Amino acid sequence: MGPMRWDNLRLDDGAEPGPVAPLIERRAIARTFDTPGFRGMTFYEVQARSIINRVPPASRMPFQWTINPYRGCSHACVYCCGGDTPILMADGRTKPLREVRVGDRVYGTRREGRHRRYVVTEVLDHWQTVKPAHRVTLRDGTRLVTSGDHRFLTGRGWRHVTGGEPGARRRPHLAPGDDLVGTGRFATPPKVDDDYRRGYLCAVLRGRGHIGPHRVRLPAGEADVLARGRRYLEHFGVACDGARPVTRERVPRGPAERHAEGIGVRGAVAVAAVERLTRWPRPPSRSWHTGLLAGLFDTGADGDHTVSRIAVAGTEMFGGLKDALAELGFTFTADACAGAAPRGVRLTGGVRERLRFLHAVDPAATRKWPVEGAAVASDASLAVVSVEPLGLEAPLYDITTGTGDFIADGVVSHNCFARRSHEYLDLDAGADFDSKIVVKVNAGELVRRELAAPRWRGEHIAMGTNVDCYQRAEGRYRLMPPILEALRDAANPFSILTKGSLILRDLPLLVEAAQRTEVSTAVSVGSVDRELWRLVEPGTPAPDKRLEVCAALNDAGVRCGVVMGPVLPYLSDSPAQLEEAVRRIAEAGATSVTAITLHLRPGAREWYLAWLREHHPDLVTPYARLYRGGAYAPREFQQRISQRVRELAAKYGIDRRSPGHRGSAPARPQTSGEPSSSEPSPGELSPGKPSSGEPEQLSLL
Known part of the structure; x- marks a missing residue:
């Protein structure tokens, strides 16, 4: 607990004041409480400058004035995961949940007829809280650290991690044997070492590029692929001579097909260095095989959410492709061309194996292999083995997406919706609504002062119309009694709307006020x-x-x-x-x-x-x-x-x-x-x- 600068309602010194700056004094006191009902929440005690607020006519409310002693609501639920949880991004890669940001594009799901399918959606909000942590372990080895309030999609619908309150209000929750929906845990990205880089360059330059006696050329294609090839060559001290025009038969059909000019290497010394870098090692290491697969994918992948195919040129490269897939444990079938040797392979295993390939190999051109539109169903063994409390409070994170869900380490995870009404109060709709409660500690004093002002005409005041003035925090701060006393003494008409029962605490004051106004x-x-x-x-x-x-x-x-x-x-x-x-x-x-x-x-x-x-x-x-x-x-x-x-x-x-x-x-x-x-x-x-x-x-x- 201590004084702090208010970040959400006031800009730093030197910046132009925002529209909310006049509403509070320049400093706030941040408090946290150890009681279970307020874990993970911060209460910002502010000295408000005004309290009776005019309702904008555009809101179409049947009243003109309102009092909101709180901003944010401690009633709200929080559904959170651990910050290390990998989230499936729109490019097929993963990012730790703590690093996801508003505006990022991620995969969610949408039901279409009888099937749930992957769709790309936008992150609308991201926030952190502190909650008692639980570990959910699945049969395939997936482990998820979450709050007890988090929900996952199972074959029986959405289930909370824990049941919450006992008795009639106990909510549907995970139990051993429940099958979660998704592909299961994501593969670990490869370690990019020199063997990985050599394997990648071998695939790109010997597969579809050109190594001549006096120059080397990377194939025209994806900008990301060329950038990676240049970066890897320069890592080994081989200077590239920049982009050079390269004739290509295919014309890009749109911005999604980001083709670029080729990159050249000139000079006998540089060409000899490239020759050494791209030699086939005997025997290849696992890391070299991984880099080779990434390069072959970048130059030969072709498919959609139903087809996963990699085409190669040459018998040697085809043999290397099969060996690398076998080394990393992928199952596949070979494609045969009429009257010729096989020239490509198709991965089997559906979306689960496609994602495992992308994550374990990490090609540069992941957009070539989308999963959007693919059915979420898979053959992964995702039965719940155990749900264990970890006995500690941990930093947990959550996001809001346009679809209402996201993919957390391979399973479909529910997110919290963004409370836009909090945005109208100039606060963040997700994190701040749940975990940052603004408490106008001088509300009673301000009400009394503003009711006594000559300009006040004794008009009706509505309370509880935006944020419940009898939320749980009111049990601790007791802002409503002095507000009601001021309204009673001024005989000013008012109304209260609430969903809670705490209003009965102030019943004597309400009775007294009702006798006067x-x-x-x-x-x-x-x-x-x-x-x-x-x-x-x-x-x-x-x-x-x-x-x-x-x-x-x-x-x-x-x-x-x-x-x-x-x-x-x-x-x-x-x-x-x-x-x-x-x-x-x-x-x-x-x-x-x-x-x-x-x-x-x-x-x-x-x-x-x-x-x-x-x-x-x-x-x-x-x-x-x-x-x-x-x-x-x-x-x-x-x-x-x-x-x-x-x-x-x-x-x-x-x-x-x-x-x-x-x-x-x-x-x-x-x-x-x-x-x-x-x-x-x-x-x-x-x-x-x-x-x-x-x-x-x-x-x-």
């Missing part, structure tokens, strides 16, 4: 389906618990309604589901219920659609049609759900409630507004004209 509260309950809740909102209190909070507030005379959102199209919007939810909300004594259809902002959209592809692939196309106009469902779709919930609220008497009123619904419901049995459900509607957005929309977050 208009106070309303609401809990968010999108569905009472516990199975759906576990899948969509596993880190939040159960719907039953939230409804108990609603009941307690109303019993105390503090008006509490329910924001029934988000209602998930095709998942929680059927007439039976809506009626069951409204009935349970009525039993809790809610004074109002407002239905809000799922709103998919950028960031949340990517996460939700990735989740949908995994759990409900049949709904991907309907969602694409429904949300083709942007973040909002069509207006008529929203209105149909809202109307149905209003009718159900009337049926169960919610619209006639007042604080403290609880009881059963009328014995005979009103039938005039009840939908007929032939009326199509919202889930059956055809998407129409996209809505421009309604104020009552709620984001998934």
Whole structure:
């Protein structure tokens, strides 16, 4: 713990101030706590300069002013892997997870029909945290160091590393015998020593290049291949005379085919040196064989995600290719040309062996052998052998990708979605949202001062609309009591929206404030389906618990309604589901219920659609049609759900409630507004004209 410069909200001295610079003082105090609930998190205690913030009109919110005592949320889940975990990059190579950066292109997966296939996706976020570490060991020897919250794809769907809480809230988790999906651990890259370099130069120069009495020429081709050839020659003291025009029959068809001019070596001494470097050793070392394979791949590979072929020129080179493949343990079949000796080989073993070849040999032109579009299925033995706690906390890392997953040491790994709402607060959406919580420790003092300012007109203030003001950190910092006291003393109207139960701690203050001004509260309950809740909102209190909070507030005379959102199209919007939810909300004594259809902002959209592809692939196309106009469902779709919930609220008497009123619904419901049995459900509607957005929309977050 100690003072530090704030990096995310203020630029260093000498730089032009950013848009958030006026919001905080120049120094922050960083604190960490040893309690299990706050492990891996840093709380930045700041002296804010303002606290009552105007809501931008473009947000379409039904209020103008808000108070957010926190930035970031300690409710959020973190799914992390060890920093050394190799991640499959778009060029086929691997990079340690700690070194992956935003903007990098990596492989993820996407379900297409009955199959899951490899696709290239972009890294949207990258962050580090500290968590208790676990080691997952697979039958093929793969070992993964992760947090207990991390998820891997198995034959039975996504599974957490550990089960988390015991009892009813215990989540699906890995167990011995579970089969993970993927190719298994990646091969170790080769050691680039002099034998590897000689083998590579032999393949490139004797295979497709030219060694004459007075000059040597590398073949025209990939820029990366020529650059490596030049680098290796210069390593041995052979000077290259630069790029020289070389006639070639094939014209590049696009930027992906990066052909370049050849590189020449002139002079008898230099040519003699190249002759010595490229002689066939007797016997070749394993490293020489590895370099030879890399060079033959770079000059003769041809294939896509279904074909893995290397063609060579000459009997000697063909024999060397077969010997090198056998030395490194690859299986292959030889291609025969009509009336001639075999001139190439095809690797067998599918994507698993293709990736092992690329990683174990490390050619320069990896783009020649893509895996994009290939099926993820393989014959690798990826059954879980054990999941062991390591008994220590370790630095762990995670990324957010466009597909919602990535390939970690050969297995399909779930990532955390980027919380774009945190970006609106000028903080990073991934790492900062989970692990860097800004605490405005002077919030109560500022509220009291700003409420007393002559310019303040006593307008309604909404809280909990962006970040939950009753998140877990509030149990330690207790920012809300002085805020509520200031609002009470000023008799300023306010409202609070929360998903937690900590609000009941401040019930006496809420009661006092409600006796002086208009106070309303609401809990968010999108569905009472516990199975759906576990899948969509596993880190939040159960719907039953939230409804108990609603009941307690109303019993105390503090008006509490329910924001029934988000209602998930095709998942929680059927007439039976809506009626069951409204009935349970009525039993809790809610004074109002407002239905809000799922709103998919950028960031949340990517996460939700990735989740949908995994759990409900049949709904991907309907969602694409429904949300083709942007973040909002069509207006008529929203209105149909809202109307149905209003009718159900009337049926169960919610619209006639007042604080403290609880009881059963009328014995005979009103039938005039009840939908007929032939009326199509919202889930059956055809998407129409996209809505421009309604104020009552709620984001998934």
